[in-house]
Amino acid sequence: MKINWGTGIVIAFIAFIAFILYFVVRMSMDDSANHDLVTKDYYKRELAYQKEIDAANSALKSEAKLKVEKTDEGVVIVFPKQFDFKKITGKVSLYRPSNKHLDFDFPISLSNTHLLIPDNRLVDGRWDITVSWNYKKQVFLHKEKLTY
Template structure:
């Protein structure tokens, strides 16, 4: 059987379209290719950007900014020693880019200048940490990508 040019072109198109459809269906149905977007309410979060920029400027103006370190018990978030710990309020939000089910936030309640996030709440891998805190009516923000 002889295949002419027209039949060859049609078969090539059918093959190409079949490959593309297989690729699209695989990407939409296979769990290993699923990744959450940044946030569900993306546009609402986008409106807060200028406020966050001001908070980050306030934090950068401090003599020492918030810092973190990994310990055997979890992550310790260290606030500046020059500030009174009882006047520090706010929230710590940990965001897992690969799976939003592991995202959580914690209210800042300090007796000393350190806040411990327990090891049992953290999986190994990449986390985005966001510390949104206030001291005597002034707002500060610390953001960092960490690998635990």
């Protein structure tokens, strides 16, 4: 049987379409390709985003800048010395973009002007650190990306 140009082109198109459909079906069924939103309550958090902007601006105006440093013991968050550390409350959130099972939050409880996040809690890679803290009913926010 002799195949002419028209038949060859049609066979090539059909093979190409079958190839593309195979990968579309395979990727949509694959559990390792997660198509969820980045955070669980994405739309709810988006509505509260203006409060985050205000808290970050409040930290800039009050010169309440935190220092986040990597050390041998872990990550140290140093709070400004002009604030009484006993009156600081809030929450630290560590978000791992590559694996949501490694994310964790914990409350701020200070016995000094710095907070230590132990090395054993952190896996090597990128972390997004968000520190939301209050001092005398004023809300501050610090966000930073850290590669550990």
